[in-house]
Amino acid sequence: MTTAEHSFPVAHPFPVESSVARLRRARERFLTGRPLPDGVPDEVTSAWRRARFFGVRHDAAWPVPAAAGKDTALDDTDDPVRPSEPAPLLVAARPALERIAPSLGGGRSALVLTDERLRVLWSAGGGADGTRGGDLDERRVGHNSAALALRTGRRAEVHGPEHFLDVWQDVSAVSVPVRDPAGRARGTVTVAAPLCADDAPHPGAALAEAVAALAEAGLAARSRPAERVLLDAYLAAARGENHAVVAFGGHSRLVSPAAARLLSPADLQDLERGTLAELRNSGHAASGKVTQTASDPAGTHAVHFPSGVSCTAGITPVRHLGSAVGAVAVLEPLAHASSRTAGRTPITLAGRSVPWRRATERAAELAAHRAPLLLAGERGTGKAALARELLGDPLILDAAEGLLGDALALPPRNRPLVVRHAERLAQPDVAVLNRLLDDHPDAPLVVTYTPGTPPGPCLQRLLDSVSARSVTLPALRERPEDIEALLPAVTPRPAAGHPPLTWTLDALRALERYPWHGNVTELAHVVRSLAVHRRATGPVRRAELPDPVRQGPADRPLSPMEQAERTAILEALRRHGGNKARTAAALGIGRATLYRKLRSYRG
Template sequence: MSDEVRQVRQELMRVGLLGDVRTDGVVPDLIVRSWRRSISMRADGANPAQRCTEIDTDSILRRAADPVLDRWQSHLADTGTTLFLSDRSGAIVARRASDGTARRRLDRVHAAEGFDYSEDSIGTNGLGTSMVEKRALLISGSQHYNDALATLACAAAPVCTPSGSVIGSISLGGPIESANPLMLSLTREIGQQIEERLRSSARPQDLALAMSFTRFTNSQRPTVVMDSESILANTPGLPYIDVTSHVMLWELLNSHDWTAARTLRLQPDGTTVEVLARRVIDGTRTHFVLHFADLEPVMSRAVDASPDSGIRSSIVTTDAQGTPSVVVVEGPAGSGRATRAQSLRPARPSGHRFEEIVVNPSQATAWDAAQELLRNGTDVLLRRAENIPEADAEHAAALLREHLAASIAGQRSSALMVTADRDRCCVSVSNVLDEIGYAASTQPLSATPERIPALVKRVLDRVDPTGRHTMSPAALQSFVQWGWPGNLTELVQTLATVVKQVPTSVIERRHLPRHLQQAPPRRHLTLLEAAERDAIIKALDAASGNKSEAAALLGIGRTTLYRRLRLLGLDTGETSL
């Protein structure tokens, strides 16, 4: 039979993927499907498997599978069979051989820990093909795509998480002479025992996520199910979520008022992605189901020009060639006004002259120097116009109006950018800025927490140019929860200090200043919750962070304390990026 099977495979390779090959019942359809995939992926049909990168010996899969594999290894002693466990990538992460002879035989074909047995790499084989087909199967002899495996037979089954996603595969293999249909039943049983351990080790909230994932997901629509700590995503949903977007979306959704409706449609700032969110409540726990859709790039919408909006208009004044000549960005100090203004600066060749002038109430502003810079073609950023006194308002107005008129007349190509907190500007300065119009408006970080994860990453890149430090999700959550009364300036100073003080590569919540570690969740706390939160903080301080001692001081059980810590935003559990 082996020769007949090999001949069919060779004929398929000769005629190509579109060719028709008669199997005459010699080769099962699923094997032919796998051969076709192997050919299309240019899998290696002759050489032994290649070594992967280092395997994770402490993964969730290994922790669940190791006791099961150990138990079955003793049951299968002297049978000549070997147990293999692969992760979802097809890498063998565990092997339990019955004797030394079996180990040496398997080592010769690289059927060992650390080698790649994905279908893409080595073609049709039990570990890889069972995950692709998502079913248990038996592959024997020349049914393997790789000739190095032609003397072996293996039964394999995928291993799935409680949500139904494939996390790896389990295989029972041995010499072709040992091939037996009972191997398939045993493999299924071993796989089910591993899956049961995965279920029993899962947290209740993880099981709730898994149930929602099974209920709301499909193979086509990008879908993510998440709570404050965990994420489940289907393959189309993976590009839309990472640690930063997870923290940002959780804060947006958790602080939203859901009393009006159970669904919310939103478009995160700076993206062309629409998110349809649904809140799911399981007991006292809340999680969200998110569906993503790409939108066509949209033009900036007209901005609210009502007196209370903080934005008068959305105008970039241009010169005769249509190049922005005056750009005014409005917002409170420290909210990223200067960065936004520079992003609106017209495109310039490298090395184009640029100067910043900061208005300081205790010093005279060099208005004549600013005029001269603009006349000579230098771009100027005038920062903190709210500090211009009424006595200097005439100079500021002259600078703006003269530059605007000269630009429109084609006499200047330079750009003037201005940042201002309109509510704090003197009347004369406010009037001239209203006359010119506002190109953009920035808001305080307390009003836009969804900006914080991306800002943290950007600032971290600036204050830590070597890229040595990363931030744990728990620490990032603290940054999002804090109110940042000093806005971006405070955030930059905090990160710069933390980077200097933390010796390890991962910044964890315990490394942050105390006020950040204890930042309350953005949702409104009741008076009782606020009092309870203060009491827990005091107890933890008195117990030097020991939760068992703190629980005793509070007169509650440790499990109750952990639950209240999570609910009140005091959970300090860490997971490094």
């Protein structure tokens, strides 16, 4: 079946012969507008629907000529390949391709090289003559392994009827992305062969991997000496997943994943502009508001970026033949850097989005000083978990459990105190807290508060007294990019002999689109319920998610009656493969009524 390494399982869920036959029948039903049978993978049906959306003809001939100029409205690169100027990837890969091409023989196997826009630069075997031509863009030929590999950044396989085009129904293809020395995908290598007859990996997978590796070695060998020096300096500094490193030089910018999470694109531009400007002078400073810290070694500065992020930046010039060709910046957030000297505990809760990072770093900064702290936010946003992280081993009192009484009136002298659900404090407990803060304004106290009904006068006085030192945690819908990092943290440990829970890309995108009114707590309940009650194997598919999560949110707030009606309509649409005429008939309403209701849900 369609696979991307580490994203979807390579093993087929049922024997290949029956899976191919079932997929062929499902594809025929899809092309004729009939309901799809159960068991068709979500990623395959999504790919077919994308092809239909793009207007791809299933009976189109291959090769499909590349679009003239590759419509710039659809492309995101400004490096077109000119017929008179061979693509750097083709020049780098051609020696390996021409050595391997004769081994394909006169059979039906083929070897194909594409650029980053999926234009065919070179092909051999299967009737090809080693010349360029054709286009594997999904918007022109539908689902294929090259497009999938480029999109996922991993080796990908597509077999037989998973393709949209008729001419590929008896073809199995495997593609591997080719990366330049900076790690950017510059194209793909594809090996196509007759349809695989078993569930083993594609027989050409090793060949595709080998050709891609040779192409990458060719790209590295052709890079200019100064670029290689800069790349070597970047790789030396960026060892390890958590090192935030940026390298600048000429037209090159190398950014580690940790640095991409730390800085916005505007921050990176600001850092590059200031760093390169200073290199022309002294070679030892970054941009923004820079303050040399007396305790840091020379070349390390505190940098304050336009987005509000503050970090230390260690700037090292990179020299080649006696002149500076660029610089490497090693970054560390100030909250993390100062924690070692100020006794602050770094925050290890899952999440690297900008809203979450700013909130937790601000909370850590405030908690480093002995004084009350207010953590506010919607229910389930992680206020109590953050309070435990900040204080280590606090005494936790929960107003939702009733009167706090003596536990609040006589708190331990040397142990921090956390009061949860301040909005539910009884009047006597509010009075005790107000007296405690009057007598001990520097008490090590964290109060968590969920806004809702207007607070009474006494509670408002309590909130006012700690409002100067308050942090509001973002809702999960404001940081959906953190969901992938949160899933391992909220997933129960699997039983002995059972694999950990994993997720298909389609299921992950559905989780990211859902608004999560209960925030992390609601996400944890959904994940734990799946882990306990699930009987299927392999990654969790979108079809296994609860109906509201699978369907996604409506575009406007719905009443309970409208929500129930929408759920019934979407379930009927799913059963009938998206065919609105059959869905309307099954629901006993007119097709015009169905269209009107669907439009109304979109506001």
